[in-house]
Amino acid sequence: MTDLETFRAETRAWLEVNCPPEMREPMKSEDDACWGGRKWTFQSDAQRQWLEVMAERGWTVPDWPKDYGGGGLLPAESKVLREELRAIGARSPLTSFGISMLGPALLKYGTEEQKRRFLPEIARGEIRWCQGYSEPGAGSDLAGLQTKCEDRGDHWLVNGQKVWTSYADQADWIFCLVRTSAESKQGGISFLLFDMESPGVSTKPILLISGYSPFCETFFDDVKVPKDQVVGGVNRGWDVAKYLLQHEREMISGMGLGGGGSALLGKLLGTIEDPFLRAEVAAFDVDALAFTAMSEHFLDQLKAGEAHPAMPSMMKYSGTELNKRRHELIMAAGGSDTLEWDSERTRGGKPAREWLRTKANSIEGGTSEIQLGIVAKHILRLPGA
Amino acid sequence: MTLLTDDQKQLQDMARTFLGEEGTIKQQLRHWRDTGCKDGFGHGLWKQFAELGLTGVAIPEDQGGLGLGATEAALVLEEIGRNLTPSPFLTTAVAAAKGLEGTGQGERWFPGILAGDTVAALAIDEGKHHAPEQVALEARRQGNGFVLNGAKQFVVHGASADLVLVVARTGGSPGEREGVTLFAVERGASGLDVENVTLTDSSKAARLTFHDVAVDADAVVGEVDGGWTPLSRALAAGRAGSAAELVGVAAGASDMTVDYLKARKQFGRLIGEFQALQHRAAHLHSEIEIARAAAWKAAELLDRDAPQAELMVYVAKAKAARSASLAVQEGVQMHGGIGMTDEHDIGLYMKREAVLGSLWGDWRYHARQVAELSGY
Numbered sequence A: 001m002t003d004l005e006t007f008r009a010e011t012r013a014w015l016e017v018n019c020p021p022e023m024r025e026p027m028k029s030e031d032d033a034c035w036g037g038r039k040w041t042f043q044s045d046a047q048r049q050w051l052e053v054m055a056e057r058g059w060t061v062p063d064w065p066k067d068y069g070g071g072g073l074l075p076a077e078s079k080v081l082r083e084e085l086r087a088i089g090a091r092s093p094l095t096s097f098g099i100s101m102l103g104p105a106l107l108k109y110g111t112e113e114q115k116r117r118f119l120p121e122i123a124r125g126e127i128r129w130c131q132g133y134s135e136p137g138a139g140s141d142l143a144g145l146q147t148k149c150e151d152r153g154d155h156w157l158v159n160g161q162k163v164w165t166s167y168a169d170q171a172d173w174i175f176c177l178v179r180t181s182a183e184s185k186q187g188g189i190s191f192l193l194f195d196m197e198s199p200g201v202s203t204k205p206i207l208l209i210s211g212y213s214p215f216c217e218t219f220f221d222d223v224k225v226p227k228d229q230v231v232g233g234v235n236r237g238w239d240v241a242k243y244l245l246q247h248e249r250e251m252i253s254g255m256g257l258g259g260g261g262s263a264l265l266g267k268l269l270g271t272i273e274d275p276f277l278r279a280e281v282a283a284f285d286v287d288a289l290a291f292t293a294m295s296e297h298f299l300d301q302l303k304a305g306e307a308h309p310a311m312p313s314m315m316k317y318s319g320t321e322l323n324k325r326r327h328e329l330i331m332a333a334g335g336s337d338t339l340e341w342d343s344e345r346t347r348g349g350k351p352a353r354e355w356l357r358t359k360a361n362s363i364e365g366g367t368s369e370i371q372l373g374i375v376a377k378h379i380l381r382l383p384g385a
Numbered sequence B: 001m002t003l004l005t006d007d008q009k010q011l012q013d014m015a016r017t018f019l020g021e022e023g024t025i026k027q028q029l030r031h032w033r034d035t036g037c038k039d040g041f042g043h044g045l046w047k048q049f050a051e052l053g054l055t056g057v058a059i060p061e062d063q064g065g066l067g068l069g070a071t072e073a074a075l076v077l078e079e080i081g082r083n084l085t086p087s088p089f090l091t092t093a094v095a096a097a098k099g100l101e102g103t104g105q106g107e108r109w110f111p112g113i114l115a116g117d118t119v120a121a122l123a124i125d126e127g128k129h130h131a132p133e134q135v136a137l138e139a140r141r142q143g144n145g146f147v148l149n150g151a152k153q154f155v156v157h158g159a160s161a162d163l164v165l166v167v168a169r170t171g172g173s174p175g176e177r178e179g180v181t182l183f184a185v186e187r188g189a190s191g192l193d194v195e196n197v198t199l200t201d202s203s204k205a206a207r208l209t210f211h212d213v214a215v216d217a218d219a220v221v222g223e224v225d226g227g228w229t230p231l232s233r234a235l236a237a238g239r240a241g242s243a244a245e246l247v248g249v250a251a252g253a254s255d256m257t258v259d260y261l262k263a264r265k266q267f268g269r270l271i272g273e274f275q276a277l278q279h280r281a282a283h284l285h286s287e288i289e290i291a292r293a294a295a296w297k298a299a300e301l302l303d304r305d306a307p308q309a310e311l312m313v314y315v316a317k318a319k320a321a322r323s324a325s326l327a328v329q330e331g332v333q334m335h336g337g338i339g340m341t342d343e344h345d346i347g348l349y350m351k352r353e354a355v356l357g358s359l360w361g362d363w364r365y366h367a368r369q370v371a372e373l374s375g376y
Helices: A003-018 A045-056 A075-087 A097-109 A112-123 A237-257 A265-269 A275-303 A311-339 A350-358 A368-379 B006-022 B025-034 B043-051 B070-083 B089-100 B104-115 B228-261 B275-303 B309-340 B346-358 B363-373
Strands: A129-132 A148-151 A155-166 A173-179 A189-195 A201-206 A215-226 B120-123 B138-142 B145-156 B163-169 B180-186 B192-198 B204-216
Touching (some): A003 A075, A097 A237, A155 A189, A155 A201, A173 A237, A189 A237, A275 A311, A311 B275, B006 B070, B070 B275, B089 B163, B104 B180, B120 B145, B145 B163, B180 B204, B228 B309, B309 B346
Parallel strands (some): A129 A173
Antiparallel strands (some): A173 A189, B163 B180, B192 B204
């Protein structure tokens, strides 16, 4: 056996023993995900156990270095692990902005001390992070942000407001873009980390069209932050922010067909009487399976370091537009059943609420129009883009 | 792994250089079109394919071929598509070669294909839409052989072909896969009437009429009544190949259009500065990348003989045809008036897409197969 085959055999055997049966059942919705953090209540013993054994092995973040709580796996090994996890239908042990967004940015831009301090607790799911990017006056034009961060000698003083902060009310810490200089738009931004329990931080959930409140307004009123919690250098935060956005887009594009994974929509819906709808669903399944092939190819390119830096924008654009189409078709197939908002039958209007939720997919993390602009500029190199 | 190996990259480079230098629109497509060539392609170039070993891309090594697969064929076909190079590569070296694989007829025809002397065609459709199950052309047993009666259309390269693989019915009824038999019919067979038709893209396809065409029993490719097996093999390879060629057509049209956006000025600005065009170009680019990934995935699954290959071939052909259709329509529109002229090449991409997109089933046909295969 090659080393990789041995690794596969050992991994399979270990998962067989250590992955609880409940964690091999498909997630019914986003609510079944394990987010971790100081405020987290595990939904089951199995969920707790699965996180603990995976974190112990460094496999919540298999390709991070072992020193920072990762598994230290080679790209080929981590692909094998992914395949074996998928083969048994294992749920992700930990869903976390720390893993998908902040971690990669810290690995690239953090000081050694910052990496040792923050990464292991992300890997173990002990601290839940939220992202402070958008502001009321800075959405697509993110670099126009105004949250003020003043140097007060032995600390920073932060004043301002963020919006669309996902799960801010449940998060322990925030990674936040702040303005440390007014002299340059992009060159006056710093990337700051601080505890959400710091005095002066408050959050207010925003009620969305889905009836859910996954996002908050977040207010900073004379928040004091220690000086060593800037990542990537003062006024150098824009590079960190952009790098992190790439990872966010990769994550969102990966979730593009969320819930259904690569299962065909037509199979999920069963017999479709209306020939118009059937044709639309078949056309969707063609696009969805083709996009799944693209995702696999993109992931391989990424791991091999061959992906164009603007590719995450293309993936994010295509994946989110597909997911919106998927939910349009689910609603069409469900007819008036899926219009019920409060019935038991629909578990409180799940289909309609999820359909509405997908409308944010092509807004959050940079709108579809922003992504198309990035593709036009950086891949097609069109003038003035 | 969905990335190319070093060998595959080398083959891709070779095909790109070869077709970029020898297979250009000016030297091949326009030349043969404007000189009224009856074949619609140049035999000299087909010989060059052979000299480079490309005619043997799908033929097993022990029969003198390269013994490569659908992935390698796809790499060559993308370059053919990009240059709109007319050639019998897809029908002969990809589809027919796969249909003949493992049959007695393979030994008979592979040497000629390898040498670049033989052109092969597939005679499947009998109506204006692709529907292989509906085959009605009758093959009646007579003596030691069969007698063929019926008609075929959209037989690409049918008039130039030395060998036509004819799908006929020896049993069952139209609509059934059982009772279909594949015959190897040679050029000049008695009773075979050939009408050479020029298609929209200047390629040639024949309408064939069979009047008591007698063939020997050994003209059967595979088994009597079991022709669906070699036919499926040929069609899978052909459809995956046409998907790859369509990706090339799409990429060629898109590149030409993006270049135009960077050169054409209106209102004192390059038109590529307008966001309305930028976003459409970026969307088109995404669709082509996705189509390529689907085409490669289908080829990879065919090469591994994986059970999901059939589904993915349908997906690839449908996706590639739609993306290419978008590419040529956006291409002509964004070129404006010049795009409507024969002088400009962008319109040639539109014409090629129309033919290739329909060959062996258009995107609607393939989307319907996805639904039927998946049971909805």
